[in-house]
Amino acid sequence: MLQDHGLRRDIVGEMHLRRWPLIEAPLEIYQIVRLCAADATGADSIPSFRPGGQPLVAGGNRHLSGELGADLRFTWERHSEATCLTLFAQPGTPLIGPALAWAEAMPGEVVRATQIVIVADDATAQPLVDALGYDPAEVVSCCIGGGARIWSDFRIGEQGYGRLTVAANGLHPVELGRAVQAVQELGNYRNLALLGLPVARGQWSRLDAADERLRKIGTMLEEGVATDNAMLDELCRLSLEVGSIGSATRYRLGATAAYARLVQERLEALCPMPLRGYASLTDFAQRRFTPAIRTCEAVARRQGELADRSAQLSALLRTRIETHIEDQNARLLASLESSAANQLRLQHLVEGLSSVAITYYAVALIRDLTGGLDAFGVVVNHELLLAVATPLAFLAVYLFTRRARSRLFAERKNQPR
The missing domain is CATH 1.20.58 (Methane Monooxygenase Hydroxylase; Chain G, domain 1)
Known part of the structure; x- marks a missing residue:
């Protein structure tokens, strides 16, 4: 037993969507493309078709197809922001009126509605084209799909449908279906693009x-x-x-x-x-x-x-x-640097004055200590002692202060930042 990926069947099914049934002349196709709100694009929002009170269509997902009655088929599909309903009717089928009423009553705003008449050849198509009264300056006509020919002015008719006439000219039903579907998709995408x-x-x-x-x-x-x-x-x-x-x-x-x-x-x-x-x-x-x-x-x-x-x-x-x-x-840093330099110079001046003051007190202390030596019979020349002690004390104070400042700067420099 194969263990399928959860999306395998959705992926494969996506490749088989948007396919039309075989198309053989004569045939009438009605297609309506609508913009719908995000919560109104599912097949569950489609009203049931009830000829004679019996529901023939109800529910579904992103794609529906089937028969609404004798000689009347349909396909419905949901795109990213639009829905597309297509009716395929044999000429003269009595259900086309109720089917169009059902199709026109669906939710959403119509961005394109088209009536396509498919006939066997150019000779059969020409009277139909003449009856539509196309403006010769507006009519578009060319061959597509290897032999089929189309006529249209791509304008909205009185009933709200654009009109397209197609002559099959012997084109195989499969090729004819692809060609007409491509023409319709071209027009649908064109209108959606022009929004x-x-x-x-x-x-x-x-x-x-x-x-x-x-x-x-x-x-x-x-x-x-x-x-x-x-x-x-x-x-x-x-x-x-x-x-x-x-x-x-x-x-x-x-x-x-x-x-x-x-x-x-x-x-x-x-x-x-x-x-x-x-x-x-x-x-x-x-x-x-x-x-x-x-x-x-x-x-x-x-x-x-x-x-x-x-x-x-x-x-x-x-x-x-x-x-x-x-x-x-930069200017602020320069100002701070100038202030720091001035503060450093002032600090040096204060240190010099502090050294003088400390020297003065140190010499005074030495004088007081040596003043009592006479009582022990030690004769000291105080003037000479103070003269020698003063520069030595000043030098000692200066060196001590300088060393302490150097050690302080070294410690601050080594601190982590």
């Missing part, structure tokens, strides 16, 4: 204001027209502002960049073949989608540059403040 454009535009004026404030702080720092503390306070406020902009845009613009890469990957996988007189999917993306993504990238890049410049200016100002502090400390 970052209003966010980017909304922060542009704040970035302009922050850039101007940063320029003024740099001028003040260069010209020295404000105190260091005032400039540091202004820089702190500016850094908080730039950080607030980053917090407000980081997730959405990061998601936009990720979705844009997925759009590019799907576009490369489809290899659209342009048709004369029509714009292709590549033309549509380069003309409209790419500039929007460049705007989002510019906002993210500019926010990062402002943060870096603010950090550099803060580091420069802190270096300047630290230099001023070091200069103040």
Whole structure:
């Protein structure tokens, strides 16, 4: 018996999600992509489909698929921040009305809804395309997947659905399904990516204001027209502002960049073949989608540059403040050193005077001690004795004081710091 890793089956199952059933013309596909709150993205939040009062769908996890009735299938999947429900209906099935009502009643805000009509060939598709009344200047048409052809203006119709017509042109059902699914994923990821454009535009004026404030702080720092503390306070406020902009845009613009890469990957996988007189999917993306993504990238890049410049200016100002502090400390140390030198000179003077005073008392003591020698019959020349004893006493006191001071300094020098 194999001992599976706890995530093995989830990992393998992930590789089999988001697959459509075989697609054969004629067929109608309805797909709705919604943004949902974090607590409303599970399959348990899906209302049951009840034709005739009997629930046919209920519960699940991240992916559901099955049949809602005769000639009507569905798939549902949960992405990181969105859910996607797709209905596959044979033309004329009576359940399509209730199924659409069920799909439209699900929770979440719709970011894309598409109606896809798949027919056998170009000849069958042309009357349908003419009936849709596409603006010739807006219609996008090209070949995808090795032979299938699509028509769309990628605009929202009166019922809230975008309209896409596909001619299979003999493409195998597996290849046709992959091609149509790739076209849908391209459009879904495109809309999800473009959610970052209003966010980017909304922060542009704040970035302009922050850039101007940063320029003024740099001028003040260069010209020295404000105190260091005032400039540091202004820089702190500016850094908080730039950080607030980053917090407000980081997730959405990061998601936009990720979705844009997925759009590019799907576009490369489809290899659209342009048709004369029509714009292709590549033309549509380069003309409209790419500039929007460049705007989002510019906002993210500019926010990062402002943060870096603010950090550099803060580091420069802190270096300047630290230099001023070091200069103040040097001047303070110089002052302390001068005071210590003066105190040492004063101490030497006091030591000299102390030596004289101690010598005086020592000589007086010698005089008193020798004053009584006459009573023992010892004759002493007191003047000569004091004349000789005075310099000797002074020298002894001086040497003793100097030695004691040297020993004291040596002990202090050897003490651990």
